[in-house]
Amino acid sequence: MDELPRGNISMKIFKVKLSDAGAYKCSLPAMKKEAEVELIVGQSAVIGSDQPVKVLVSDDIILPCHLEPPLDVTTLSVEWRRGPALVHVYRNRRDDPVSQDQNFKGRTSLFQDEITRGNISLKMTNITEQDAGNYTCSVPKLQRSSITLVVEPKSALGFIIIIPVIAVIALIIATFLKYRKIIKRKIFQMTRQSSEQCRVSDNEEKQSLNVMSRLPEKEKIPQQQNSSPDIYTVSGLCHHDQSTAASTNSSLTFGNFLQNKDPNDAKLRRRPLSVPTNNPADT
Known part of the structure; x- marks a missing residue:
């Protein structure tokens, strides 16, 4: 408003959405003047995972998917598919289980608090071998991304x-x-x-x-008989x-x-020992 006296009649749009794209017209009826501006909203890329996501039977898994740059998709629709089957549908600011495939009912969900930041990853619980395959994450008017889910039996991990x-x-x-x-x-x-x-x-x-x-x-x-x-x-x-x-x-x-006996022993004194010598008189 402070710029109006100086002739600045520009308009500011907050939280631009994809639906805001189009032609805008600015006019001054009193002066019979008008101007037209084309607003082009850049599209965010839907990014999944280039590597297969592996999971064991009966475990839970998160299939990653987000928008880059981040975009609030609260007012948009989000679809997860495996082939033609609808795995999960989000529209009108809430999940839509009516159109969901029966094999996935009660086992899928989005992160509601992350949708405003462009996080549309899918959480799946109680995985079965039939859940293996290629999944597609898509937002209307935007590109889509594919993620491959590989399901391994429990015994494989035990063997490893x-x-x-x-x-x-x-x-x-x-x-x-x-x-x-x-x-x-x-x-x-x-x-x-x-x-x-x-x-x-x-x-x-x-x-x-x-x-x-x-x-x-x-x-x-x-050897004395009475001696020890x-x-x-x-x-x-x-x-x-x-x-x-x-x-x-x-x-x-x-x-x-002689070494182990006391030389003062009476028995030794009674029996003096003589060492033989070569006496010439004896010969």
């Missing part, structure tokens, strides 16, 4: 999940067998080393017994198995006996 699970289990088993083999090898090495040590000890003990057997009878230490057996004998310390355990028991050597 089982494959990596089997791979993980196989990896765990292989790792276990590998370390088990390493542990067995270490145990075998330790057992062999222990056996070699026992064999060396047995040989030393046999050599000591051979030395004792060569000594004259008077130089051997007699552990004074003169000891069981072998290394045995490879039970079959050889009895054969490895042996008497203490002469040196071991």
